[in-house]
Amino acid sequence: MRSTQGMNAGSLKPKTAPSMRSSARPRSGPVFERSAEPVANFGTFSRRMPMRDLRTIAWREFRETALTPAFLISLVAMPLVLIVVAVVSSGMTLSHTEPPVFGTIWIQSNEDFRAAFMDRIQRGVKAESVGDLPPVTVDFEVEIATEIRSEPPDELNPVVVQIPDSILDPEQLEGDIRLTLHDALGRPQVDAVETALADTVITVRQRQAEVDPTLIDRLRTPPSIVATRLSAEGLTAEDSQSRKLRALVIPIVLMGLLWGASFGTSAQLMQTTLDEKANKVVEVLLSTTSPERLMMGKILGQSGVALTTVGVYGSLGIGALIAAGKLGLILDPQLLWPLAWFALAFLGAAAILAAVGAVVHDQREAGNLMGPIVALLGVPVFFIMPIAQSPHGMPASIASFAPVIGPYIMAMRSAGEISVPAWQIGAGLAWHGIITRTLLVGAGRVFRIGILSSGAPPKFTTLLRWLIRP
Structure with a gap:
């Protein structure tokens, strides 16, 4: 690959592209190029990755995704559509008459x-x-x-x-x-x-x-019950209706919000990677930084998009609670834990989909790989109600340690009325931290080789070789 002079991407300073050599056999397999110079390692990126490059790449990714008319319109239009649908459906239900x-x-x-x-x-x-x-x-x-x-x-x-x-x-x-x-x-x-x-x-x-x-x-008319709950300090706690809202509604809504923001933004990361690869923009970007730095910057940029989405919809939910006089339901430090689990869940999903975007060349190939990934990441959605009804049962506790999907389940359990045992939180953070780092390292290796590949998509054995070989 010839060096690229006088080109820029965002505010990245251009420099001579590193020399590339083919590491694929001519007779079969995908054709790709691999940098001959040493590249950064995710285990030591804090020492060897310039933060200026990461901030620049992340800002470019955020700007190209979040600061676009389509994204802003969808971000504002979706809540309005939901409100209109809720009002219209309520009106239709109340005014509905049968012949x-x-x-x-x-x-x-x-x-x-x-x-x-x-x-x-x-x-x-x-x-x-x-x-x-x-x-x-x-x-x-x-x-x-x-x-x-x-x-x-x-x-x-x-x-x-x-x-x-x-x-x-x-x-x-x-x-x-x-x-x-x-x-x-x-x-x-x-x-x-x-x-x-x-x-x-x-x-x-x-x-x-x-x-x-x-x-x-x-005689069969049930009596009205006025219940008063007292905490250990003798203070009045929330009523039964508030407990139901705290135990079921808030965890379910929070789970849906975090899952939607995580999966939707990760899918957007895959799409932008695929588009930049198809348009040869990625070659310009790689003339200024390493593949690992590029992938990590893109993930950080999309994390800003995910946080923006969570912030907008979360603000609407908080406003609804204020209007209903139920703001005290979320003034609980325990509700900060779902944000930590959201970070782990997003990084894991983003790493997987960034690697997918790097190895495919068009939407058809991406669709073939997205089927199993959607099936895996969609598992928590199918278990929302069982986990909400029994957040501390044995199935929920075991599922909390499942790779990739465990952080979503832990986020939902942490938002419940009863706190998750401290040992499960500690063990879960350590375990899923290791899983997330492993996913980032593996995705970085696949991204490094696959981002400049061409021809047929790699086979499963080829992907395993990329993952195993540093």
């Missing part, structure tokens, strides 16, 4: 049941079907027929019911309700009919047992 049940309902039973059923449906019936949140009220505009109908239901006679006397007798309580419906009835209407029939059966049973249904309802 009434109309026609003739044929009930084969005694007169007491028919009268009780008519009284029940006149008050409207809530449909408790899955997906109706909150339940919708279905009205009835029907007549009750007393004859026995032998024909199947139709649009004007949508419901035919057969109720044996034994199911109404408090001494027997035997038999089944035979309900035949016309297919034109929707799911909420069917639920309303079933609910009205069940309520009417219970009412008739209570009357035949000479029990006042109103008294039964009053």
